[in-house]
Amino acid sequence: MIYDVAVIGAGVIGSMISMELSHYNLSSVLIERFNDVAMGTTKANSAIVHAGFDAMPGTLKAKFNVKGTRLMPETCKRLHVPFRQCGSVVVAFYEDQLKTLQTLYDRGIENGVPDMEILNREQLREIEPHINEIAKGALYAKTAGIVCPYQLAIASAENAVLNGTKVELNYEVEKIDYDENTKLFSICSGDKKIEAKYVINCAGIHSGKIASLIGDNSIEIVFRKGEYMLLDKNQSYLANTVIFQCPSEMGKGILVTKTVDGNVITGPSSIDIGSVDEDLSTNADVLDSVIDAARLSVPEINTRNVITSFAGLRAHSPTNDFIISESEKNPSFINVAGIESPGLSAAPAIGIYIKDLIVEKTGAALKENYEASRKAPVRFNEMTNEERKELIAKDKRYGRIICRCETVTEGEILDAIHSPIPATDVDGVKRRTRAGMGRCQGGFCGSKVVELLAREHGLNLDDITKFGGNSKLLVGKTK
DSSP: OEEEEEEEOOSHHHHHHHHHHHTBSOOEEEEOSSSSSSOSGGGSSOOEEOOSOSSOTTSHHHHHHHHHHHHHHHHHHHHTOOEEOOOEEEEEOSGGGHHHHHHHHHHHHHHTOOSEEEEEHHHHHHHOTTSOTTOOEEEEETTOEEEOHHHHHHHHHHHHHHTTOEEEOSOOOOEEEEETTTTEEEEEETTEEEEEEEEEEOOGGGHHHHHHTTTOOOOOOEEEEEEEEEEOGGGGGGOSSEEEEOOBTTBSOOEEEEOTTSOEEEEOOOEEOTTTOOOOOOOHHHHHHHHHHHHHHOTTOOGGGEEEEEEEEEEEOTTSSOEEEEOSSOTTEEEEEOOOTTHHHHHHHHHHHHHHHHHHHHOOOBOSSOOSSOOOOOOGGGSOHHHHHHHHHHOGGGGSEEETTTTEEHHHHHHHHTSSSOOOSHHHHHHHHOTTOSTTTTTTTHHHHHHHHHHHHTOOGGGOBSSSTTOBSOOOOOO
16 A cells, blocks of 8 residues: 555654644555554653743743643543643742743743743742742743643554554554655665655654664764653642753753643653663662752652652754754655753644644645544542442443552453553553552553453463563463
């Protein structure tokens, strides 16, 4: 089959572009090198929907951030994705930082950010009673929020599938050829080949490498590593908004915020590690520095309540801006690269922009009947007791709790395994249902999730992996 459009990279950007394209009379394929969507930067980031005051006026970051943040509430509502518009504060802890707040405020006004104000010490403490007592004031932006980035990617990719998009997982792009006669790209992985008229390069940290396959060496990407710590839900009282410190050249600094699920997250560190090593390990010294910095904002943070730590890589461009444009080597090859913060915030707007670009090129019409949403996933832990009784009466599998920390049922796990983009490993189930994300981190429910995956996919227990590839959990029977 020859596709109209091939999207390379199934993170939140590629998935949202695919969703937007799927609403038009276009054949499209979403290509991902891992065995699931949302496996790169999307699965490990701050999950912040930024107001848009940080980006320099006139940049693509500023343009798409403000538009994306405006679109985010309705997008999440339509796709049944958790989102909370909690606002953000950038805190000045020292007198000289008060000038920074004014600079950010003025920049936000120029970028078109609504609902901002500069708070004094007393006003800040009304909003954030656990903030450090030395705080002098803050910039308060009411449009900022928090979202679940991997659920947003999964939801948009599922919507694309419901509207006819093909998803090719475990497809690592090794070569791209272009035939001048047929005007077709051949996207190759081993002996497999996908042909398409247009290619959208959303390969995250590898977008420069993908562009180079057509001879476009204009994209330089630096892998910027960030490490985080996640605290138990019993610490949710520590933050009501997204608490930022004044930004530096390396980013927005260490933040403290509640997640949409009620945990508290702090981080990230910011260390450039080149453009080759995909090291996602955490470092004790780095994490100590993260906690020390976080305590400047919220002194009560206690490491005894940390339930896990993790690291993510973001695609930093030395231009300090997004790269969203047709390749100079071929106008049918569109680069969407260097998408670091505020990339998540900008995702809905970028998806629409690329869709409009392709529609202009192809003249494709909107489908008469397309699915605008997807089936709302069951979230048993959010239901009332009456709703739970009604659900269990229809299907007893929702009455069997598998993950006690997060109150996730067998029915929900089976839904994830048989969803439009099926979960095939333990982390795939975790991202869709939160089974294994609680205080015990899968210590009790992990074995049962493995059993359900093996049973439903017709595999042996030792075939099941944590996140695909060679990440096997079991190697064989002992008795």
